[in-house]
Amino acid sequence: MKRLLFIFSLFCLPVIGGSAQNVLTLENCLRIGIENNLSLQGKRKAMQKSKYGVSENRVKLLPQINGFANFNDNIDPPVSVTDGSSYGVPYNITRTLQYGANVGLELQMPLYNQTLYTSISIAEIVDEMSRLSYEKAREDLILQISKMYYLGQVTAEQIALIKANITRLEELRDITQAFFDNGMAMEVDLKRVNINLENLKVQYDNAQAMMTQQLNMLKYIMDYPAEKEIGLLPVNTDSIATVALTGLSENLYELQLLQSQVQLAERQKRLISNGYIPSLNLTGNWRFAAYTDEAYHWFHSGPSNHWFRSYGVGLTLRIPIFDGLDKKYKIRKAMIDIEMMKLSQLDIRKNLHTQYLNAVNDLMNNQRNFKKQKDNYLLAEEVYAVTTDRYREGITSMTEVLQDEMRMSEAQNNYISAHYNYRVTNLMLLKLTGQIASLFK
Template sequence: MSKRRLMNTAVATAALAFLGACTSMAPKYERPAAPVAAAFPDAAASGVPSAPATDIDWQAYFADARLKQLIDIALKNNRDLRVAVLNIEAARATYQIRRADLFPTVNVGMNLQRQNYDVKELYTVGASVSGYELDLWGRVRSLSDVALANYLGTEEARKSVQMSLISQVAQLYYTMLGDEAALKVTRETLTTREDSFKLTKLKFDNGAASELDFRQSESLLENARASHALQTRLRAQDENALALLLGQGVPSDLPGGLELTGQGLVAELPAGVPSEVLARRPDVRQAEQQLIAANANIGAARAAFFPRITLTANGGTASTELSGLFKSGTGVWSFTPSITLPIFDAGRNQANLDVAKVNREIAVAQYEKAIQTAFREVADALAGRANLDEQARATAAATASEEARFKLADLRYRNGASSYLDVLDAQRSLYTAQLALVQVQTAQVQNRVALYKALGGGWTEPKAQ
């Protein structure tokens, strides 16, 4: 075979490959309309609005140096995030395999054949293309599009895992700060009740207090000890849970942290338009990529109804002597096209197409569910933002009133102006109010994190300085 003929064959094969790549039988993709309201409830924000959550990287959003270091450790060590990254690598490799199917695979080889008759040795050198499918109906292209969508979906899944991990670390860190504050309140309450019990016991021993007062004081003291043990256990469990997220033990050399009420988080994140904001969330994007993949699968299923054309070609030189391989007249070639036309498959192709169509409808429903779930998360966080500040203000005022009440009741009891029952009631009410204040303050900062995550913040990489 002459070099010119070999080149013409290669050019023809490439041209056919190009023509095959130009056709797709997949339906045109159209993003479904978001099945949610046109605006978020309680979306109005006071003050000067900040940048959208998706434009604020987590290092800029969180001000607590201790928390930032914990998040950084979790991003490096967390196993769920590591699995998500490995899934990306696997999906990328799969996409590269599918994309390679669009082009012929050319192999070059050299063979030596020994025979026991006539020609004893035959040397051959040449190139070959084996089993290359002309993608005239877009089957291979559609499968490549499926692999690409799956790859992009795994990248969005990685972003979603990162976003959730950052949120979980921050939420747990604030829970730990809240439990530390509650432990401090419990410890102070325990000290107060120990002092009160000592005074009551002294009065009881000297006949100045009844046994009822003594037993009530004793009961209140034991309740405080039980609460202290509970808060101590909760604080230890917080650290164990944090270690799981970090993928290692909590370091002992962390920088100093901020108080629960001084975290400096952005108070007002603009909610924006749901159809625009939610479409930027990684989990919603992942659901859309799954929908795109399902849509492309229909194209592959449709193409299966049409003939499949494959090409096998070989070209090179052959000689009975190694030194004569590249002499004139030694060219050899073969060209073997084949066509397979589906005639009867007992409905297999139609069933595959039906399955592909149903899977697309499932993917549409899953995409819409992802949109609706995201909308609810934003709405819930906005509702918390609208009410938690007022709840915290009212709870702080109630705690201040209970503290004043306890001091007054204790003073009146010590001076014999009121019964010990007033003191006990004031102690219980003050302790309850103090714990309620810690809880609402914890909920405040956790709500800021929940809104940041719900609006799609947390997966962006820190901006270069």
């Protein structure tokens, strides 16, 4: 294992942690991503918007004061007819003056409005849902960055192994070339080595290209400048900590969001029911009015430009009596919505619990596979080294050497795959058990 880490560190220094690169830890990547990711910034804006929505509903409890002013030209002034017996005439006819003007203030303030109070509580739930949506998006981003970081580390590990295999085959080619020059090996043996060597070089180039793509994707997810080079820390396979299996967390953002959705549906049902409750408002006005038969009289002194003041306060009581059964059927629909959400909540909870049980099983299996594949890889490397030594001594054939080399490459690939699966399963359990914050050491 020490030899593996030594080879990996030697290789990763020029490839991953070069002088022109900024070597980032997983925690560095997570913090940069959380701060810069554009999608997460949009979630933060939505969260701010929902807070304004709460304030928007709360200010409706404050007095609403409006100023007004109007001017009216009664081109054909209307008349009013009243009983004129007290004046000795059958009817008393009064003609309205042609011009009239009003200016003043109006006040309105709710004293009791249950619909308004429920609207405020709905806005608060929406605000909480916005916060939970942000936290879930943040957690999803952490998982996405971590998976890509792990994939990059595993690819770098694969590159190091391929590089070591190329070095071994180059040594084997040189030995075979010497044997061939001295008539101790056939030309076909030399060709076999060269074919395997070229295949390894192609694998190396493909792995390098894959590594570049993975780093580019990681920079995109973090919203890191694409022109800047980054590197990843090499992984120490002896220090991978296994997650504590504490059971499915009840504080998962998925579960909290579902609970908030149920609460929102219940508040919306209550909002409809509040339509049956009377409401009481305080009203008030303060105004001035003026009337004249000629508009220019307002600009001269005299009784025709006199402004008459009036003011008062009052109460407005609104009592719902009959709405044609509209609210009745809306309430029934809302009750069905609540029942559907509770069923969905139960289904998702069971689904998450199943995911947890499967992840625990996968963790145990992947952990065993990881250890076995690592042992197999190291053993295959030792066998290949022995076979190579025996080939130098002329005891074994080139066919045996190439067969052991193929088995070693296969063991390495299995090890790389088991390593990544083990770390991803460990990551998923960190999420399901509510321990994702442990990635921020």
